[in-house]
Amino acid sequence: MARQRFDALRLVEERKPVNITPPSSKVSDYFGENTFGPSIMKEQLSSDIFNRLQNAIHRGERIDENVADAVATSLKAWAISKGVTHYTHWFQPLTGSTAEKHDAFFELSSDGLAIERFKGSALVRQEPDASSFPSGGLRQTFEARGYTAWDPTSPAFIIESGSGKTLCIPTIFVSYTGESLDNKAPLLKALEQVDKAATSVCQIFDRSIEKVQASLGCEQEFFLIDRALADARPDILLTGRTLFGRTPPKGQQLDDHYFGSIPSRVTRFLQELEIESYKLGIPIKTRHNEVAPSQFEVAPIFEEVNVANDHNVLLMDLMKKVASRHNFRVLFHEKPFQGMNGSGKHNNWSLITDKGRNLLQPSTKAKENLIFITFFINILKAVYDNADLLRASIASASNDFRLGANEAPPAIISAFIGTQLYDILTELEHNGDIKVKKGDNIYMKLGISKIPPILLDNTDRNRTSPFAFTGNKFEFRAVGSNSNNARAMTVLNTAVANQLDLFKKEVDKLIEQDEKKEVAIIDILRSYIPSVKKIIFEGNGYGDEWVKEAKRRGLSNLMDTPRALSVLKKPATSRLFKRMKIMTQAEVDARHEIRLQNYIMKMQIESRVMADLALNHIAPTAIRYQTMLIENVRGLKDIGLEDQTEETMITIQKVAKHLNQVKKLANDMTQERKRINNIENVEEKAIAYCDDVKEKYFEELRWHVDKLETMIDDEMWPLPKYRELLFLR
Numbered sequence: 001m002a003r004q005r006f007d008a009l010r011l012v013e014e015r016k017p018v019n020i021t022p023p024s025s026k027v028s029d030y031f032g033e034n035t036f037g038p039s040i041m042k043e044q045l046s047s048d049i050f051n052r053l054q055n056a057i058h059r060g061e062r063i064d065e066n067v068a069d070a071v072a073t074s075l076k077a078w079a080i081s082k083g084v085t086h087y088t089h090w091f092q093p094l095t096g097s098t099a100e101k102h103d104a105f106f107e108l109s110s111d112g113l114a115i116e117r118f119k120g121s122a123l124v125r126q127e128p129d130a131s132s133f134p135s136g137g138l139r140q141t142f143e144a145r146g147y148t149a150w151d152p153t154s155p156a157f158i159i160e161s162g163s164g165k166t167l168c169i170p171t172i173f174v175s176y177t178g179e180s181l182d183n184k185a186p187l188l189k190a191l192e193q194v195d196k197a198a199t200s201v202c203q204i205f206d207r208s209i210e211k212v213q214a215s216l217g218c219e220q221e222f223f224l225i226d227r228a229l230a231d232a233r234p235d236i237l238l239t240g241r242t243l244f245g246r247t248p249p250k251g252q253q254l255d256d257h258y259f260g261s262i263p264s265r266v267t268r269f270l271q272e273l274e275i276e277s278y279k280l281g282i283p284i285k286t287r288h289n290e291v292a293p294s295q296f297e298v299a300p301i302f303e304e305v306n307v308a309n310d311h312n313v314l315l316m317d318l319m320k321k322v323a324s325r326h327n328f329r330v331l332f333h334e335k336p337f338q339g340m341n342g343s344g345k346h347n348n349w350s351l352i353t354d355k356g357r358n359l360l361q362p363s364t365k366a367k368e369n370l371i372f373i374t375f376f377i378n379i380l381k382a383v384y385d386n387a388d389l390l391r392a393s394i395a396s397a398s399n400d401f402r403l404g405a406n407e408a409p410p411a412i413i414s415a416f417i418g419t420q421l422y423d424i425l426t427e428l429e430h431n432g433d434i435k436v437k438k439g440d441n442i443y444m445k446l447g448i449s450k451i452p453p454i455l456l457d458n459t460d461r462n463r464t465s466p467f468a469f470t471g472n473k474f475e476f477r478a479v480g481s482n483s484n485n486a487r488a489m490t491v492l493n494t495a496v497a498n499q500l501d502l503f504k505k506e507v508d509k510l511i512e513q514d515e516k517k518e519v520a521i522i523d524i525l526r527s528y529i530p531s532v533k534k535i536i537f538e539g540n541g542y543g544d545e546w547v548k549e550a551k552r553r554g555l556s557n558l559m560d561t562p563r564a565l566s567v568l569k570k571p572a573t574s575r576l577f578k579r580m581k582i583m584t585q586a587e588v589d590a591r592h593e594i595r596l597q598n599y600i601m602k603m604q605i606e607s608r609v610m611a612d613l614a615l616n617h618i619a620p621t622a623i624r625y626q627t628m629l630i631e632n633v634r635g636l637k638d639i640g641l642e643d644q645t646e647e648t649m650i651t652i653q654k655v656a657k658h659l660n661q662v663k664k665l666a667n668d669m670t671q672e673r674k675r676i677n678n679i680e681n682v683e684e685k686a687i688a689y690c691d692d693v694k695e696k697y698f699e700e701l702r703w704h705v706d707k708l709e710t711m712i713d714d715e716m717w718p719l720p721k722y723r724e725l726l727f728l729r
């Protein structure tokens with residue numbers, strides 16, 4: 001039984017780092033070579049077509065048939081010149097890990113010449129065979145079929161796989177009546193709205209600003225585990241995390257992994273990952289070890305949100321492929337190992353104007369600081385007003401194990417801004433009605449003439465906050481490592497767009513009443529500060545104190561996905577999405593249902609795998625070990641050493657006790673599942689899975705199994721242990 005574990009251990013011992021040769025010593029020689037980006041477009045398209053396409057990309061103008069045909073023709077020629085034989089519309093359906101999406105979508109047609117007939121219409125629109133993608137009843141309600149539509153704002157790219165090269169065209173996935181069936185369509189709408197609202201606020205200050213782009217730099221955390229060891233654990237294989245396993249005596253306490261020297265097999269993996277990412281135009285920049293052993297991070301240079309998110313989805317797929325070439329498995333699960341840090345996807349986000357100014361960058365110029373403080377306070381107000389929706393946007397079965405655990409952002413949404421900015425808010429709050437006389441320095445009077453341009457040094461950073469201001473951007477850290485950023489980014493940008501729009505209306509009203517512009521702005525901002533301060537927390541977000549304090553402030557602390565998602569049923573939610581033209585009621589409902597179903601499925605699988613491991617792997621091992629001990633006792637008695645059997649007898653009893661509990665809990669949990677599976681209402685069922693399966697059984701069952709792990713002969717234990725998974729590579 002333990003054979004697989006020991007075979008795997010032997011394999012790991014023999015592994016050699018894979019040699020990597022970069023295509024060139026200069027990254028610029030091959031950066032983006034597999035994408036149909038602006039420079040290659042400019043080269044291949046006539047200038048008229050190129051300009052019209054750019055207008056479509058940057059101004060949202062319609063793409064007519066001629067442009068589509070011309071782009072399709074040159075896209076095809078470019079792709080064929082690179083050895084591509086097939087094309088596919090690439091999209092991000094509503095559920096599932098990116099791997100499911102990838103497998104389902106990257107189907108190759110049997111006709112190797114398919115690409116030869118590539119027309120504008122095929123570029124713009126396709127009907128994928130997508131009946132198996134979840135739609136939360138949307139397609140049944142409206143129209144049986146869905147189609148994918150080209151997103152010209154994200155460059156097409158070439159994926160190489162064993163079977164050849166495929167041209168992938170980023171698309172949205174919608175039903176025939178226009179309901180979005182994916183993550184990208186609502187995101188694009190939210191980005192359009194935030195552009196509109198932010199531009200209109202900018203124009204109060206500077207009429208020349210015509211566009212504001214939201215930017216995203218996503219730090220991706222992950223674990224890298226030897227493939228043979230990971231594959232010897234059915235729980236990692238089927239659920240992405242370890243359901244059992246004792247924390248090793250040497251864990252992350254020593255903090256020696258953080259920024260430690262990266263082991264060579266890992267270095268080679270990261271090297272190849274970088275090369276492959278660069279070819280696809282993904283600007284990976286940093287890499288270092290994370291806090292837990294075998295945990296790592298890659299972060300790209302920030303880009304426009306939609307492109308950055310496509311790149312993150314693509315990067316995750318790439319990581320899985322490259323890892324397997326280096327005999328690793330990448331774990332994107334938010335909490336693969338109990339007692340170790342979990343993994344997140346830190347969403348660094350800001351707003352940048354078409355003049356290149358980051359609206360979240362404080363400045364030495366007083367006038368610019370008014371713009372900064374305007375956006376800063378409005379964003380915090382949006383976070384306060386939409387905290388529950390932001391919480392829901394990051395909720396998933398797997399992130400539940402990370403959020404609120406002692407080494408991860410809490411499930412309470414709060415923001416960290418640092419003492420200097422906090423003081424500025426307080427000053428603003430208290431300096432009352434300002435009377436500005438001719439010749440006054442208004443900024444001085446407002447107390448915003450002197451915001452230091454570099455606000456936070458590294459010591460002032462608070463890493464425990466789910467939403468932190470980090471000098472010139474906000475960092476939404478509570479996003480799960482395995483999730484699609486689009487959901488969090490849709491909610492954040494929608495909430496901010498809505499807030500900026502409301503703010504602009506209030507300011508306009510005061511200006512109409514002959515209030516001075518700057519005073520009007522400050523008056524409105526000042527009125528927001530009491531609510532904004534409620535969401536600000538500067539202390540340790542991992543501590544219990546904060547939970548109590550948040551309760552006093554009336555902030556939500558939604559600890560599990562089914563309850564966090566209930567905000568999707570609230571009228572305020574559909575009002576917001578409707579007002580900002582992001583999603584209809586039906587689209588919100590569909591998402592609610594799909595995510596609950598997904599939660600149920602995930603918990604069901606975990607519970608099944610747990611029971612299977614307990615009853616078919618752990619229990620038989622415990623029995624075999626027990627029998628060995630019994631024979632030992634019998635033998636000792638036979639040779640007259642009766643008085644030497646006491647300790648072993650105690651162990652036999654202990655093993656028996658835990659063994660019985662393991663069997664009982666696994667069987668009871670299975671019975672409970674059967675009851676819950678009959679519940680019709682999806683939300684009730686999800687809550688029952690959370691409370692009556694996960695909460696009631698998982699920890700307890702695990703405790704007994706982990707106890708057995710400490711008692712049973714190491715040679716017999718069937719599952720690779722934590723120290724092997726985490727320290728061998």
Ligand code: ADP
Nearest residue numbers: 215216217218286299300301302348349350473
């Ligand atoms: P940290 O100290 O949080 O680890 P890093 O420098 O490693 O910071 O990562 C920061 C991430 O934030 C990078 O992906 C970077 O490109 C991104 N970033 C920097 N400035 C901005 C910005 N204005 N908007 C969005 N993302 C940004």
Ligand code: MG
Nearest residue numbers: 219346475477
């Ligand atoms: Mg960070």
